Amino acid sequence: MIPYRVRGLQFLHGILQGVAALLLFWGWAALFFFLRMEQPTFGQDRYYIYCLLVAAAFAIDLLRSTDVRSSLLHLDVIQSHRLSIRQTTTIVGVLLFFLVAAKDQTISRVFLFTYASLLYLVLCLTNRYLPRFLAAFVFNRKREQRTILLGSTKSSAKLSDWLRRKASYGLQTIGLITDESNPPGEQSVPILGTYKETERILKETKATQLLVSELPMFLSKIGRLGTLCDKLGVRLLIVNDMEEKLQCSISFVEDDGFSFLSLRHEPLECPLNRLLKRLFDLVIALPVVLLVLPVTNLLVWLFQRAQSPGPLFFFQTRTGLQNRNFVIYKYRTMHDGNIDEALQASANDPRVYPAGRWLRRLSIDELPQFINVLKGDMSIVGPRPHFVDHEALFGQIATYYRVRSFIKPGITGLAQVRGLRGETRREVDLIDRIKSDVYYLENWSFFLDWFILLRTTRQMLMPPKTAY
Numbered sequence: 001m002i003p004y005r006v007r008g009l010q011f012l013h014g015i016l017q018g019v020a021a022l023l024l025f026w027g028w029a030a031l032f033f034f035l036r037m038e039q040p041t042f043g044q045d046r047y048y049i050y051c052l053l054v055a056a057a058f059a060i061d062l063l064r065s066t067d068v069r070s071s072l073l074h075l076d077v078i079q080s081h082r083l084s085i086r087q088t089t090t091i092v093g094v095l096l097f098f099l100v101a102a103k104d105q106t107i108s109r110v111f112l113f114t115y116a117s118l119l120y121l122v123l124c125l126t127n128r129y130l131p132r133f134l135a136a137f138v139f140n141r142k143r144e145q146r147t148i149l150l151g152s153t154k155s156s157a158k159l160s161d162w163l164r165r166k167a168s169y170g171l172q173t174i175g176l177i178t179d180e181s182n183p184p185g186e187q188s189v190p191i192l193g194t195y196k197e198t199e200r201i202l203k204e205t206k207a208t209q210l211l212v213s214e215l216p217m218f219l220s221k222i223g224r225l226g227t228l229c230d231k232l233g234v235r236l237l238i239v240n241d242m243e244e245k246l247q248c249s250i251s252f253v254e255d256d257g258f259s260f261l262s263l264r265h266e267p268l269e270c271p272l273n274r275l276l277k278r279l280f281d282l283v284i285a286l287p288v289v290l291l292v293l294p295v296t297n298l299l300v301w302l303f304q305r306a307q308s309p310g311p312l313f314f315f316q317t318r319t320g321l322q323n324r325n326f327v328i329y330k331y332r333t334m335h336d337g338n339i340d341e342a343l344q345a346s347a348n349d350p351r352v353y354p355a356g357r358w359l360r361r362l363s364i365d366e367l368p369q370f371i372n373v374l375k376g377d378m379s380i381v382g383p384r385p386h387f388v389d390h391e392a393l394f395g396q397i398a399t400y401y402r403v404r405s406f407i408k409p410g411i412t413g414l415a416q417v418r419g420l421r422g423e424t425r426r427e428v429d430l431i432d433r434i435k436s437d438v439y440y441l442e443n444w445s446f447f448l449d450w451f452i453l454l455r456t457t458r459q460m461l462m463p464p465k466t467a468y
Helices: 002-034 044-064 077-102 109-138 153-158 160-169 195-205 216-232 242-246 271-307 354-361 369-375 388-397 401-406 427-442 446-461
Strands: 145-150 171-177 191-193 209-212 235-238 251-255 258-262 313-319 325-331 379-381 410-412
Touching: 002 044, 002 109, 002 160, 044 077, 077 109, 109 160, 145 195, 153 160, 160 171, 171 195, 191 195, 195 216, 209 216, 216 235, 271 354, 271 369, 271 379, 271 446, 313 388, 325 369, 369 379, 369 410, 379 446, 388 401, 388 427, 401 427, 410 446
Parallel strands: 145 171, 145 209, 171 191, 209 235, 379 410
Antiparallel strands: 251 258, 313 325
């Protein structure tokens, strides 16, 4: 299969480069001291250690650069130089770290840096030309994959770029099997026949691989195709286009002998990640509740006494984790007894007293929600919780709306720092907000939380126009 060929070429190329780096090390060491370019203190045992360090550094770089190496056959000159610079920097960095840590004076610094220069040149040449030579040698005509596509002309057209890139790995595209009676336009590959003629076509063309380009269309026929391919000695490869058909990301999960297909990748399903996020919440929320809230309580109370007497806090039922309701705490920013909870606040809303506008604009009215964080109802970062009566309406606008309930709601979120806050006047505004929430759910990381928190701090100092 092509993925094995790609990975195999990556590691074969890396191993040969490593051998070249070690041969260069000993060859240049012998020549360097033979020419007496510098009076050496040649601790032979130490140079064996340096050689092992070069090998270790090369192995580290090989394992961490699989993304770049996956396209070795298609690197341009600039990309080859970048890869070579990174490899050289890694190797020299490991050697220098050892020299400093061990306070080693054995190795000649002139030798080290001249070796680094020569190594860079060798790596440039091997990154540029060695992959093509290896591919031509390893994937010769005896190892060609004579491939036939099975699917629609549209799906095969999407694979055309991939097929062209993989030709260097021995993949030869013979033609297409399709049931389309009137294929549109000119095709990049010849049409060989229909699905019913698959066995005959495979035999006549001496194909070695059948590539099914549309899984759902042929799902009921996969078993028969597998049996047929085994019978004829043909490899069967199936394009997984489920994400495109379902229009959402897919994760494959294995547990206790069973294989599952999940429509969401959820990092916060890991207890360790949840613990890390909870510690993040507590470290920030505790100081805010103990040190900041007493001061803001007094200031907000004074504003309210002067402009809108009434209770300090505003309590409202919102929907949170797993669609469970909870009571959210906020500073009251509207006149007491003049609050229509189902109506979203708008610009110049007459229900909001003057100081309340600034409290809302600077997000100070949200500070009591740190109490919700301590209680465990909310997190500092997460999807903003909505009023209970809005849940059904929002669920009709976006069918995946309730996916947000997979994690705790937050005081701030990715949607808010992207400017998607305030009144949702258009359906597209709500959809964009929900997409941001789902993206956060599927791509959570500790660093993403910090990024959102820093952006939120910036927005508190320079509020967006939608903050009212």
